[in-house]
Every structure is written in C-alpha cells, then in structure tokens.
Amino acid sequence: MVWPPEAAEEGIGVVDTYGAQTPPAPHPEQPAVDVLTDTAAVLFQDRPVLALSSWLGNALLSAVAEERHVQIVTPPHTLLTLPARLALAEVEGRWVVREESGGYYDGLTGAVLRWQGDSFAPVPDSSRETGGTGTAAAFAPVPNPDERQLLLSVRTCHRADEHLLLGGSLEAAWQHLTGAAPAAWGTAEPAGLPWSRRNLTDFARERAPRPTRLVVVGAPGRPAVAALNILRTADGVEEDINLGVGYGKGEEPPFDALADLAHDLASHHHLRSALFHVRTGRRDVNAPASFETPPIPLALALGAEEARRTGARGEKVPISRPPRAIGARRSPGRYFYLGEADSPSNWAALRSLLGHLRGQDA
Structure with a gap:
C-alpha cells in the first residue's frame, strides 16, 4: 500500500x-x-x-x-x-x-x-x-567540467573547561576559503540560527556528555555547508568537521590557502588531523543520483600530537615534497602536499604516505 x-x-x-x-x-x-x-x-x-x-x-x-x-x-x-x-x-x-x-x-x-x-x-x-x-x-555520469567542490575533513580536540569556545576551527576554515564567517547554524537543515560560537558552545554544553550533530551554512554568494559533530571523550572535547565549498565556471578554488589554513588550525585550534580533497561536482555541493568522479586528495595535515606519534617517519616521507612544519615551533605539526588538483596518482601518494607514517610496508 x-x-x-x-x-x-x-x-x-x-x-x-x-x-x-x-x-x-x-x-x-x-x-x-x-x-x-x-x-x-x-x-x-x-x-x-x-x-x-x-x-x-x-x-x-x-x-x-x-x-x-x-x-x-x-x-x-x-x-x-x-x-x-x-x-x-x-x-x-x-x-x-x-x-x-x-x-x-x-x-x-x-x-x-x-x-x-x-x-x-x-x-x-x-x-x-x-x-x-x-x-x-x-x-551514467553527467558531464560537468566547469564546477568543482573543495572538501575538508578536520578533527580537533580541546581541553574541557569553562573557558572553552567551540566552532573556532570551522570558522577559521570558512574565513580562509570564502573570506567570510559562516552565516548560520542549527540542528537540522535548513539551518536558521545566526552564526554564534557562544550560542553553539552553550547548546553543546547543555547536551554533554551526549554527542551533538550540527549543520552550518554560508552566505548564498559562496555555496558552503558543513556537518559538525561534537563529542565528549577521555581526551577532551572533539570536533569532527566535514566541510564542502562549491566553485563554478571561472571560480578557482583557493588551493594556495590550504597550507596557511592548516598552520592556523595547528597554531590556534588544537588540530589533530585534516584531509583536503577536490572533486568535479555541483557548485551547490549537492549530490545527484548519477556517477560522480571520486575526489582527489590534495594534502594531509597532522597536529603536534599526531606528528609526534609518527616520530622520525614524519620527517622523511615517500612523496614528492618534504613535509612543511605547521603550528608552534617547539612542537610543530606536519603538512604533507600530495600533488596537483588534477592528478589521480595522489591516491597512491596518500596510501604510501599513510603506510609509511604507520610504520607499515608500502
């Protein structure tokens, strides 16, 4: 029926x-x-x-x-x-x-x-x-060579105290990639609450220790949407971010801003790890019911704690460029460039890099 x-x-x-x-x-x-x-x-x-x-x-x-x-x-x-x-x-x-x-x-x-x-x-x-x-x-795939999406997966972890203010890492990513802060947030789509890190933090604190899932959106001029998961763990308060930003014909994604964003996240927002991708896809960041080419990884960033765990393996790596130090000088993180935006071989570089950092054979 x-x-x-x-x-x-x-x-x-x-x-x-x-x-x-x-x-x-x-x-x-x-x-x-x-x-x-x-x-x-x-x-x-x-x-x-x-x-x-x-x-x-x-x-x-x-x-x-x-x-x-x-x-x-x-x-x-x-x-x-x-x-x-x-x-x-x-x-x-x-x-x-x-x-x-x-x-x-x-x-x-x-x-x-x-x-x-x-x-x-x-x-x-x-x-x-x-x-x-x-x-x-x-x-079957729908040809769409003029539109692209920049995709970010970011994980941060903060010490839980009364001074904690969440949403900083997501706001930093938005600023670096769009030139503006997020426009609104909410527990579902459409997100209709004006962007406020204080209100977002208070909401998550009221729900703790239960996890909180939020949706964050940008202004109409630059399509961007993120899913933000806030979780209380033994290490502190984790923020897991999945952000998508859309670009149309004649709009070049700001690839040069990724290293600076990673440095900002490692310096001020307790970065654990970040993975940056680009893909050919709709500017509105929505998924159609047809084949889309897989995203191409551009770079991997590790915060100070994760970089320290890799030890000497994080210094000499099996990729085309040496790692870049990010964050504090005394305890830096690492930024690993994987290749150009149109190179499918970046996947092989990422697999090789992760195996090397984990101490596994390629």
Whole structure:
C-alpha cells in the first residue's frame, strides 16, 4: 500500500510486497516512515532536494535504535545535500532511486536494486563470473567540467573547561576559503540560527556528555555547508568537521590557502588531523543520483600530537615534497602536499604516505 493513495499516480513509487507479511504501523512520532518492516524503515520522498531535516534526522535515529536499515526512495531528479549524505552513510542507510521505467538503483553506487522480502537489496549480476551486482544505465555520469567542490575533513580536540569556545576551527576554515564567517547554524537543515560560537558552545554544553550533530551554512554568494559533530571523550572535547565549498565556471578554488589554513588550525585550534580533497561536482555541493568522479586528495595535515606519534617517519616521507612544519615551533605539526588538483596518482601518494607514517610496508 502507498500513502497517500495518489502517490502511485504521481509516480512516487510502489513497492512490490507480494508475499510479505503486513508490517506494523509506523510510530505516531515518526510520520516520515512510510513502510516499516522487521529489517527496514522505508521513506518515500518526492522533492527536488533531500536535506537533513529534523524529521529525517529523527527517523534515522529511531531506525538505528530499533536495528532497522533506513532506505529513502526518491525520483531520479532529487539531489542529496552533504549533511544528509553523511548522516545516511553513518547509519549505513541506502538512497533508493526509482527510475521512470519502474526499476530501482542505489543513488550513490549505481547498484541495481529490487524489493526482496522486506527491504531493497542489490540484484546479483549473473553475467559476472565473480559475482557482484550490476550497475543501472541511469547512473551514467553527467558531464560537468566547469564546477568543482573543495572538501575538508578536520578533527580537533580541546581541553574541557569553562573557558572553552567551540566552532573556532570551522570558522577559521570558512574565513580562509570564502573570506567570510559562516552565516548560520542549527540542528537540522535548513539551518536558521545566526552564526554564534557562544550560542553553539552553550547548546553543546547543555547536551554533554551526549554527542551533538550540527549543520552550518554560508552566505548564498559562496555555496558552503558543513556537518559538525561534537563529542565528549577521555581526551577532551572533539570536533569532527566535514566541510564542502562549491566553485563554478571561472571560480578557482583557493588551493594556495590550504597550507596557511592548516598552520592556523595547528597554531590556534588544537588540530589533530585534516584531509583536503577536490572533486568535479555541483557548485551547490549537492549530490545527484548519477556517477560522480571520486575526489582527489590534495594534502594531509597532522597536529603536534599526531606528528609526534609518527616520530622520525614524519620527517622523511615517500612523496614528492618534504613535509612543511605547521603550528608552534617547539612542537610543530606536519603538512604533507600530495600533488596537483588534477592528478589521480595522489591516491597512491596518500596510501604510501599513510603506510609509511604507520610504520607499515608500502
């Protein structure tokens, strides 16, 4: 069954549940869930952009607590925001795209899907001798050479005390890459609270020791969005940041600013590690339901503590350039340049570097 009934006529999608037992009704507090089975919570969404709204976040948390997989069904034209994509990946959920022909595929991997028993699952490809699944023809790449995304993954750790003010590392990244501070923050999309490190810190402190997940956005002139996770650990208060900044035709990402940003993070914001990527992708930083080229790593930065753990291995490394010292002179971190923005060989350089730093054979 589909609710509302006219959803089938509008082409939102019909799940073939022939032979399946009637699932229990959704929880009253989770109206977003359309089909609830023993193993999956299925949501049908027909909207241009699927964001990490409050109801979607609650549905994800509820499904995880009940040990169900989240599966979100959308039409092919739907875009997935960066925070929604990260949240779905964290709970091992699936983005199910319904083709006009009635078939289904995974919006992030292209795997052909089918309703099997009580959830969507990949269809084995009988043409492959080694097994595996087929890829939907609709998952073909959409040429987009003029737009790019700069992607940052940053981890910091602060000593927990009454003077702690969070959000500094994210604000520094925003300033270095866009020339302005973030515009707004919130617990879901759309983020509507004016940017304030004090208010953000007070909110996280009230929730401690529970973790806090936040969404941060920039001004419309420069598309940028971040997912910020704040976690209380034995070492202190950790901030895990995933930031995406979009650039269109004629807009060159500020690659030269990355080393200075890493130095700032190591000097003033208790950097643990940072990884910088670039990819060909939409300027609005949303993900389409089609193939996107993988991001290319540009640089790896380690804070003083992480650099100290690598010992002498952090001085002489198997990459084209020697590491650059960042942060305090007495206890510096390290910035490792991996290669040019259009070089796929950067992945091999990153693997070799990480193996070397960990004391493993290449």
